Amino acid sequence: MRKLSYYVGMSIDGFIAAPDGTYDFYPVSESLVKDFFIGEYPECLPTHVRQHLGVDDLGNKHFDTIIQGRGSYDAALAAGITSPFKHLRQYVVSSSVDPAIDPDVEVVSGDVVAKVRELKQEDGLGIYLAGGANLAAQLLDEIDELVVKLYPMVIGAGVPMFSAEFGTFAFALDSTRTFDNGTIVLTYRKKS
Numbered sequence: 001m002r003k004l005s006y007y008v009g010m011s012i013d014g015f016i017a018a019p020d021g022t023y024d025f026y027p028v029s030e031s032l033v034k035d036f037f038i039g040e041y042p043e044c045l046p047t048h049v050r051q052h053l054g055v056d057d058l059g060n061k062h063f064d065t066i067i068q069g070r071g072s073y074d075a076a077l078a079a080g081i082t083s084p085f086k087h088l089r090q091y092v093v094s095s096s097v098d099p100a101i102d103p104d105v106e107v108v109s110g111d112v113v114a115k116v117r118e119l120k121q122e123d124g125l126g127i128y129l130a131g132g133a134n135l136a137a138q139l140l141d142e143i144d145e146l147v148v149k150l151y152p153m154v155i156g157a158g159v160p161m162f163s164a165e166f167g168t169f170a171f172a173l174d175s176t177r178t179f180d181n182g183t184i185v186l187t188y189r190k191k192s
Contacts, residue, residue, distance in 0.1 A: 015158035137164035152182035
């Protein structure tokens with residue numbers, strides 16, 4: 001069975017984006033980009049970024065499918081890109097995005113939990129949950145792994161990692177990696 005991984009960046013105080021949804025203020029370094037973004041998770045870079053960096057031929061190491069919410073997809077649409085992850089099977093969860101927006105993008109407007117359970121039964125690499133907070137909350141019971149890029153910043157307010165009601169969900173720490181700019185990547189797996 002394939003696993004669903006929430007791969008996300010977050011401030012020390014638990015926000016994945018500013019109140020307006022932007023996240024371009026998070027610090028990156030050459031080591032973080034080269035060793036982690038490109039070296040470990042190249043499939044999480046949008047196709048146009050992979051092409052710009054000259055790493056479009058790296059293939060996919062962890063994921064062959066992406067599922068994202070409308071807010072995450074809007075960042076691509078604002079740049080005029082309707083298929084931001086051409087190297088992955090793309091699903092956008094939305095009741096307002098036109099289902100015919102792009103032939104490479106499947107719009108999920110119904111039961112997203114059922115869709116993820118269906119995808120998990122297929123053969124292949126993992127499923128990359130790209131956010132946002134509302135979608136992550138809806139899929140919390142289905143998330144098998146958290147890959148959290150903890151940036152050395154406090155932003156005070158913004159979009160939380162999960163927009164969920166109170167509940168407890170146990171995860172076990174699998175690994176940590178520290179980068180030269182102070183970013184720590186924490187990888188957790190769901191406890192059985």
